Amino acid sequence: MSQRGLANRYDWSLIDGEGLGHSPKSVATLSTHVATQLQQVDAVLLVDNAAQPMQAAPVAALKSIAVSGNATKLHFLFTHFDQVPGDNLPTFSAREEHVLASAENVLKAIGDELGPAGERILRRRIDEARFFVGDIQEPLNPKKKAGARTAQQFEALLRLLAHPELAAPSGPSRPVFDRMNLSLAVTEAAKTFHARWRGLLGLDMNADAPNSLQPVADLRNQLQIQLYLMQQRPVRWEGGDPTDDEKQVIIDTVSTAITMKLMELTQRRLAEDVRLGWQAAYAQRGRGSSFIRAKIIAADVYERGAPIPTVSASPDQNRFLKDVASLVAEVAGQLDMILE
Numbered sequence: 356m357s358q359r360g361l362a363n364r365y366d367w368s369l370i371d372g373e374g375l376g377h378s379p380k381s382v383a384t385l386s387t388h389v390a391t392q393l394q395q396v397d398a399v400l401l402v403d404n405a406a407q408p409m410q411a412a413p414v415a416a417l418k419s420i421a422v423s424g425n426a427t428k429l430h431f432l433f434t435h436f437d438q439v440p441g442d443n444l445p446t447f448s449a450r451e452e453h454v455l456a457s458a459e460n461v462l463k464a465i466g467d468e469l470g471p472a473g474e475r476i477l478r479r480r481i482d483e484a485r486f487f488v489g490d491i492q493e494p495l496n497p498k499k500k501a502g503a504r505t506a507q508q509f510e511a512l513l514r515l516l517a518h519p520e521l522a523a524p525s526g527p528s529r530p531v532f533d534r535m536n537l538s539l540a541v542t543e544a545a546k547t548f549h550a551r552w553r554g555l556l557g558l559d560m561n562a563d564a565p566n567s568l569q570p571v572a573d574l575r576n577q578l579q580i581q582l583y584l585m586q587q588r589p590v591r592w593e594g595g596d597p598t599d600d601e602k603q604v605i606i607d608t609v610s611t612a613i614t615m616k617l618m619e620l621t622q623r624r625l626a627e628d629v630r631l632g633w634q635a636a637y638a639q640r641g642r643g644s645s646f647i648r649a650k651i652i653a654a655d656v657y658e659r660g661a662p663i664p665t666v667s668a669s670p671d672q673n674r675f676l677k678d679v680a681s682l683v684a685e686v687a688g689q690l691d692m693i694l695e
Contacts, residue, residue, distance in 0.1 A: 370396065384576035385419040386569055387618060393425045394615060397519050400512075405433035405454045405487060406440065409461050417461070417477055421469055422579040424610030426476040427520050430484040432512065437489030437501060447504060451487055469580065470587045472606050475599065486512045525604040528597035530589035531693040534680065538664060540581035541679045545663040548577045552657055556649035574661055575614075575621040578679065582613055593693060612686045620678055624660040632656040 370392060385393075393399060399420060403413050420426050439450040458481060466474030488505045496502035552570060554561025586606045597605065626633075632655030639648045662668065664676040687694045 384415055384569065384572050387572045387575070387622070390419060390423065390572065390575070390614070391618060393420060393423055393428075394611065397428065398430060398516050399425065399428045400430045400432055400516070402432045402434060404435050405450075406435040406438040408457050414461055414465070418465060418469060418473070418580075419576060421465070421473040421477055422576070422583040422610060423614040424607035424612075426473075426480055427522075427607065429477070429480045430512065430515065431481055431486065433485070433487045434491060435489060436487040436505075447487075454487070455481070455485075470584050472587050472603060473583065476603055476607070484515055523600060523604050525608065526597050526601040527594040528592045528601060528605075529594055529691055529693060530586065530605060531591045531593055531695060532585065532683075532687070533590050534694060536585055536588070536590075537582075537680055537683055537694070538676060540585045541578070541676050542664050544574075544577040544581040545661050545675070548574050548661055549653075549657060549663065553653060556653055557646070558649055558653055570657070571621050571625045574625055575617045578617055578621070579610070579614060582683070583610055586610070590695075609686060609690060609692065612690065613683065616682045616686065620682060621661075624675065624678070625656065629656045629660045632659065 384390075401413060401416060401420075403409060417429075420429055433454055436450060436454075439453060441450075441453060444450045444453055462474055462478050462481070465477060486508045488508050489501060491505065495506050497506055548570075550559070550561055551564050551573065553559040554564030583606070586609055587602075632651060635655060636648045636651040639645075639651070660675070662672045662675050664673050684694050686692070
């Protein structure tokens with residue numbers, strides 16, 4: 356069956372997203388625009404160059420996809436398969452194993468950061484939904500082995516995209532979370548956010564400062580990561596201990612619901628509620644204005660919009676924590692979780 360014939364059997368709505376960059380340097384997170392699209396689509400195709408190690412941007416994409424609960428939508432397409440180097444890789448299988456070995460290092464690093472649930476679901480997707488193509492800048496020649504194999508890979512990809520994975524049952528078990536652990540999660544997210552952005556503003560030394568100006572997206576991402584880790588450590592399970600697969604379904608379902616609400620919350624707290632701080636920073640002119648602008652952004656935007664929760668803080672300063680707690684409590688009520 357030809358690629359054209361297979362594609363025409365289904366109704367497709369394809370979204371060619373913005374490029375994520377090709378730099379090995381650190382990338383904080385996906386933009387809010389891309390993160391919103393992830394919530395809306397039925398399938399996600401991550402296209403990466405098989406001839407080089409996975410760069411920072413696709414790694415950031417994998418993390419964001421996992422913590423947003425969208426990993427079951429993920430498909431991998433490795434291009435430039437014909438350019439995978441090495442005289443000791445004479446066969447397609449050998450080259451596949453070489454590419455997967457590089458991905459293995461990425462998955463282990465993600466597991467260290469996001470916990471076993473993040474590594475497990477991404478590992479499952481790369482096992483079940485990976486495809487390798489080469490020479491796709493030229494017309495494929497089905498009479499040649501490489502061309503025929505690439506065509507077969509595209510056909511298999513289209514078949515899988517046309518039949519997305521159905522949601523698995525979560526079982527009767529429901530997690531019970533402690534509000535104190537929620538408070539600790541928000542505190543850690545806020546601390547990381549401020550440390551990174553004070554580094555970017557030149558107020559502190561921080562080699563891990565993001566290299567893109569996306570504070571709303573970064574705050575959302577830090578909260579997603581900490582809440583994702585919290586979900587993997589409930590204080591107990593009501594209804595019996597679930598299987599790993601059932602746990603994954605619960606975590607993904609909760610993460611998806613939380614992500615949608617975090618987008619609204621972070622946009623409001625770092626943009627709408629602190630508009631005057633942004634305006635005051637923008638208005639600075641003349642000698643020394645860069646430093647003054649940085650201090651205004653740190654104090655009147657970031658510290659007001661996402662203050663680090665403390666026991667001695669005023670009710671207004673802890674409003675951020677209360678907003679996140681209310682968000683999580685609302686999701687818990689909708690999904691029959693317990694927050695005590």
